[in-house]
Amino acid sequence: MTQSTELPPALPEGGLRVVALGGIGEIGRNMTVFEHAGRLLVVDCGVLFPEDDQPGVDLILPDFRAIEDRLDDIEAIVLTHGHEDHIGAVPFLLKLRPDVQVVGSRFTLALLAAKCREHRQTPRLVEVKEGERRSYGPFELEFFAVNHSIPDALAVAIRTAAGLVLHTGDIKLDQLPLDGRLTDLAGFSRLGDEGVDLFLVDSTNAEVPGFVVPEREIGPVLENVIRKADQRVIVACFASHVHRVQQVLDVAVQYKRKIAFVGRSMVRNMGIASDLGFLNVPDGLFVDLDVAMRMEEDEVIFVSTGSQGEPLSALSRMARGDHRQISIREGDTVILASSLIPGNENAVFNVVNGLAKLGATVVHQGNAKVHVSGHSPAGELLFLYNAVRPSNVMPVHGEWRHLRANAALAVATGVAEDHVVIAEDGVVVDLIDGKAAVSGRVVVGHVYVDGLSVGDVGESTLSDRLVLGEGGFISISVAIDQTTGRAVTAPTISGRGFSDDPKALEAVVPLVEMELARTEAEGIADTHRVAQAVRRVVGRWVAETYRRRPMIVPTVIPV
Template identity: 65%
Template sequence: MSHPHPELGAPPSLPEGGLRVTPLGGLGEIGRNMTVLEYGGRLLIVDCGVLFPEEEQPGVDLILPDFSSIRERLDDIDAIVLTHGHEDHIGAVPYLLREKPDIPLIGSKLTLALIEAKLQEHRIRPYTLEVKEGDRELLGRFDCEFIAVNHSIPDALAVAIRTPAGLLVHTGDFKMDQLPLDGRLTDLRAFARLGEEGIDLMLCDSTNAEVPGFVAPERDISTVLGQVFGKAGKRIIVASFASHVHRIQQVVDAAHEHGRRIAFVGRSMVRNMGIARDLGYLKVPAGLVIDVKRLDDLPEEQVVLVCTGSQGEPMAALSRMANRDHHQIRIVPGDTVILASSLIPGNENAVYRVINGLTRWGANVVHKGNAKVHVSGHASAGELLYFYNICRPKNLMPVHGEWRHLRANAELGALTGVPADRIVIAEDGVTVDLIDGKARISGKVQAGYVYVDGLSVGDVTEANLKDRRILGDEGFISIFLVVDSATGKIVSGPSIHTRGSGIDDADFGLVLPKVQEVVTASAQNGVVEPHQLQQLIRRTVGKWVSDTYRRRPMIMPVVMDV
């Protein structure tokens, strides 16, 4: 099994007849899925998603793939193929189309409806081509066939991409639920046919590769939801992803069975469920859904609220309920809250913080840890073994997962007979070339995080985030000083102010003489330039704070010369 090395340089020019695969996100992380394929000087992009920030990225709204490696080649892009409508696969499309709005988007009916609604908010009218399972489209130099796969959102597709360099299959996110709610199975016959044709390189979902066995059927949740609904005496609040149509369908069915009405809460939830209902993917009995403003007209035992926030997102509806700052909904004793999703790695603390907040106000919180209210949308190890034995890929590149998932997926491929030297474990930015039937790592391009903070895209850097973390953890100290521009002597100050450092202002009397001493000594040595003096003051105060308090607040000296 090959793996990347830190010393990898820029990849060489792609040899004629070769196919290059460059993941710009989704490898070594859960989210930000984006893969760029290159053949004959043309590019095809599969998915373009976002990653949601973690606690060590304060103030960040979204994390995008880095487009810098393709920014000078936007005219070479034949299309963006979208495998399904989850945010980690479509959420970054508006930011790429800002740079070139006429790149064609290819996807299923629901996927395109979701991305078109998102693009409307960005005032972009895209060119789209709707496809369905069984369709085959020539997208520039890439002959693409679309295959039905089962996932936690309807209309998910895998894509088989034929070029003279070989046949590449990208699974997207998938599982093999044999009793799906919508009756739409993962098309194993199509994958078997592709296997007979000869799959030269497979890019396969790794998210659940560590989990043994097979994923339970989605319909198993219906029984558990029915039991929870039957026991609930007051309101029921269900938190789910805004795109999990299958899960919301089960909630709708349970509400109808128990004589309750449903209100959708949150802009993305209202928008997505409206789209799903209009297109026929969500079947809702007449009169079941009401506006959230009418909740006060109904008895508590007849109310179901469906909202976002199952991952503990700070601005989502459920987090605001837990913090008692939601403008419409206030948690009261006896409410039942159902978190109908799994924990995305990295979100554990945020989710348990929300659960504790809800419990504090008297809610009965039902989650995956105490009831079977979620099944995964990703194939487990047993399914992947089954899948590889059907497909028999000649080369395998695990995608969509953290390092432990990629490694586990690679080991499953090896167990089914994929040669070890034909299994490529890469990471974001690592280029993999398929040449003469063998996949090899050829180099690396830039693929760092691009942060969205409000209207700012890419302006926030790792240094900015480090400053934010320091400010949040240690506070700051500011020192003001006025010096004579000619002599460097102190004219006024120094004065010190602090916020959040935990150090009493009176204690700074001990360090003021040290500041005066270092500035005076600098003046005597001819060092009077404000920037140099600021550096000296920062080191002096920083050392004193570290030695005295074992703390490292942000220190901001301001030196003015007159």
């Protein structure tokens, strides 16, 4: 059902079109575009973090090409919550259309505003709350409270003449949320009574059976660890996980410790959370890092970034013993109160091992219950399907394994199999006469941000980086007489990333010289042909001698 490679036909009048420019078939860079009556609505606009086969890339953006000719048709960007994979690409879209309205909850918009300030942008922000309704062109929106691993998350219902759509955003069903703000299952049930034509559902944990343990069960685990600590305590977690940090704050109060934040994003976000009342902070609890460093070791808790093993983070520096201020001592306690995002295992365990080697007691989700997920597993997803009773389902926010598992759950609750549409990025789904179906496909590629540029690093550059990263390169430079083809210098041959042995390439020099003599004898003066000949000789030699495949880079200079 997803095999279409055709551009979709024009959307029939009265229909609703849905296409993800990111976020389906991957976890990250969520961006879904809804089209109705010639107008567009964007839900979320996030970034994806690169994998091993995308070296040197800083961020991956949704692919805006499908809408770049229709930017003026966008009525609004709706943000479900403030995580990077939902808001991180907004500044890049604002560069194309600075005046578009950005709609979201208070905390979400505060995080976005901070991000936009770094990009020197002042977006048009429209704050909404759960329970509110707003219309943007032909799209009537209604917002619902949703529980997730960040405060103030929203689901959004979209009413058009084509029918009623509900998008969960990122969601879980913690029945004892720390802030008392439950996912609005009752509201979802009301929508279900009204009749939901298309339900877009978070797939992240669809493979995981059961239910998420309430966030508040983490508090006592933290308390138990911190109670026993008589030295320094460092807690690392996501810089946006306000409720996790709140529980650390509560334990700090209980054991008369102060709190010092470490890491730029932690300081910034907790400042925002505290200013807006999302973090409950007794007067005088926070101390600056400098002050904390002068306090007794059992009088302070450091709350730090770096829970994913990011090499430049404060925690990684501590683990390597090169943090400017905090040096870990035998008997210190470090708690990684965070998930382990797949792909980060080595980095995180390097940090854990570094801390363990320095003598710290390291508590992490592998040896204590210091983390719960922010996404509904299978058991909770069944509750959602049964509350909403949708006619059509579109799993979102997941890799293929998650999408398939989520689709199976929808079918298990009674959604007809041919009304469950797995539509990866770029697959166009049209809702027409109450039936959702794939109508075509638009091109959605990876858009890489590397340093200051967007888009100039592409697959060819990445493929070169992979070759260079595996085997380095061997360069051969020679100047030739451009009329006779005679080498007027000895060839300069050197390698980088090839061998530590300074003599590693000695044996190929005479082979290159012989080849240059041959090309001259054959009267070859074309620099390109000489370069090719040299590349062939060196490539064959290195494959036979070393069984390696470095990049071979001949430069033939005509003089």
